Amino acid sequence: MPERRALGLALGMGGARGFGHVGVFRALDDLGIAVDRVAGSSMGALAGAVWAAGQLGAFEDWARGLTRTNFMRYVDLRLSGGGIVAGNEIPRLLDMFGLPERIEELERPFGAVATDLRTGRVVWFASGPLRPAVRASVSIPGVLAPVHHGGQWLVDGALSDPVPVAGCRMLGDGPVLAVDPNGFGPAGFWTPPEPAAARGRAWLGPLRAGGQAAGLGAWLGAPDAALPSGPSAPHYMDVVWASVDIVAASVMRMRLAAAPPELMLELPLRDLGILEFDRAAEAIDAGHRAVMARAGEIRALAGM
Numbered sequence: 001m002p003e004r005r006a007l008g009l010a011l012g013m014g015g016a017r018g019f020g021h022v023g024v025f026r027a028l029d030d031l032g033i034a035v036d037r038v039a040g041s042s043m044g045a046l047a048g049a050v051w052a053a054g055q056l057g058a059f060e061d062w063a064r065g066l067t068r069t070n071f072m073r074y075v076d077l078r079l080s081g082g083g084i085v086a087g088n089e090i091p092r093l094l095d096m097f098g099l100p101e102r103i104e105e106l107e108r109p110f111g112a113v114a115t116d117l118r119t120g121r122v123v124w125f126a127s128g129p130l131r132p133a134v135r136a137s138v139s140i141p142g143v144l145a146p147v148h149h150g151g152q153w154l155v156d157g158a159l160s161d162p163v164p165v166a167g168c169r170m171l172g173d174g175p176v177l178a179v180d181p182n183g184f185g186p187a188g189f190w191t192p193p194e195p196a197a198a199r200g201r202a203w204l205g206p207l208r209a210g211g212q213a214a215g216l217g218a219w220l221g222a223p224d225a226a227l228p229s230g231p232s233a234p235h236y237m238d239v240v241w242a243s244v245d246i247v248a249a250s251v252m253r254m255r256l257a258a259a260p261p262e263l264m265l266e267l268p269l270r271d272l273g274i275l276e277f278d279r280a281a282e283a284i285d286a287g288h289r290a291v292m293a294r295a296g297e298i299r300a301l302a303g304m
Contacts, residue, residue, distance in 0.1 A: 005303040006036035006174035010165045010261060011044025013158035013248060014181035015140065015241070015274025016283060018043025020267040022060050023287025024179055025051055030288075031295055033302045036174055037109035039167035041157035044179070045112035045137035046090075049130060052110035055097040062097075063280035071277045082153075083145035090138060091131040103130050109171045112137045113157035113164045117146055122160040124167055140274070142240040162248040166259040175262035175301050180252070181283070182245065183266025189249070190234060190242040191271075241274045263301050265290055 007028075011021045021044055028035060040048035050059040074089040103110060104127050111126040114136035125133035129149075136147040136154035147154045161167065168176045234242070256264070267290050272279055291298060 004034075005301075006172060007033060007302045008037045008039070008168040008172060008174055008176045009035055009048070010163050010168040010176055010178040011038060011040040011048050012163035012178070012180045012182070012252075013042030013044060013156065013244075014269065015043055016277045016279060017181035017267065017269040017272050017274065018047055019063050019277075019280040019283035020181045020269055020287030020290070021047035021179060022056065022063065023284040023289070024265070024267075024291050025056055026060070026284070027288040027291030027295075028298070031291070031299065033298060033304065035108075037111075037168060037171040039111040039113070039164040039171060040137065041113045041162055041164050042138050042140070043181070044163075045134050045157065048110055049094070049099060049106070049112070049134050050097060052106040052108040053097065053099045054107045055099065058097055060284065063277075063284065066277050066280050068278045083139070083141075083143055085144050087135060087139065087144040087147075090135045094131055094134065099130060101130060103127050103133065106130070111164070111167045111171055113161045113167055114139070114147070114154040115157055115160040117153040117155050120160060122157075123150075123152065123154055124170070126167075126171065140240070141244060143237075156244070158244055158248040158251075160251065161255055162252040163256065163261075165256065165261045169259065177298065177301060178256070178261035178264045179267065179287075180264065181267045181269050181287075182249075183268055183270065189245045190238055192231065192234075237273075237275065263294075263297060265294065265298075 025035065038048035038051060040046070050056055074093065076086040076088050077084060100106060103125060111124060112133045114123045114125070114133070115121070116123050132147055132149040136149060137157040138144060139146050139155045141155050141159070157164070163178045163180055165176050165178050267286050269283055269286055272283060
């Protein structure tokens with residue numbers, strides 16, 4: 001019998017696609033494969049922190065219950081401060097699941113990455129306050145306001161280390177399974193929407209009720225005027241996320257060349273919009289299927 005080895009997970013960015021990480025954890029558990037440590041970037045940091053606190057079940061139940069309407073309870077819109085969403089609901093979400101105040105108090109080893117807005121360098125969190133670490137890691141540029149912590153303004157970890165394999169290795173020995181929720185789907189980083197439009201912008205529907213929020217929703221999601229030649233221009237969120245995706249893909253190639261994982265798992269979720277949180281169940285199920293499709297390789301990696 002091969003010797004069992006401690007398996008670490010490096011969980012990547014992806015907005016709502018990152019719910020696929022929940023399915024990855026579930027499938028590994030179904031296969032009897034123990035995870036020893038987790039490092040996460042952006043949504044991977046949120047999912048990893050919940051797992052490390054032993055609250056994955058409650059998190060999954062919450063995610064599967066998200067709808068377009070109740071998701072908006074967690075969107076605190078504003079028109080200043082470096083992002084259209086203040087992001088104060090993210091620490092409150094961690095409170096709701098009973099996560100501890102400090103990373104060292106988690107049940108399992110965990111680390112998160114963010115990016116220093118001034119220098120562009122990776123900021124690594126493996127100790128200290130948990131909430132600013134997760135909140136900084138998920139700060140999508142142009143969407144969530146940056147976080148001021150430790151004398152630095154911090155933004156999304158996706159910009160400097162989209163799938164933190166090196167960080168996972170700093171947490172302990174053993175092989176690393178890297179998970180990228182942004183695999184497959186249509187070619188390229190952006191697909192022009194159908195004229196009737198925009199599954200990826202459906203989350204903006206509740207903003208159209210009235211007032212300032214409705215105006216912001218219209219600005220972000222209303223169909224743009226057609227260009228003289230006919231096609232509609234990309235929408236605000238299309239541009240923001242495609243730009244982040246392009247940068248992250250380039251950075252990820254460099255990072256993985258320097259610190260390759262023992263195994264890379266891509267989740268087929270590129271056709272799921274980053275803010276389509278009401279489709280969390282689809283992402284979770286896709287993560288589970290992706291692990292099961294490569295169960296033999298993952299078992300071998302874990303020494304089973």
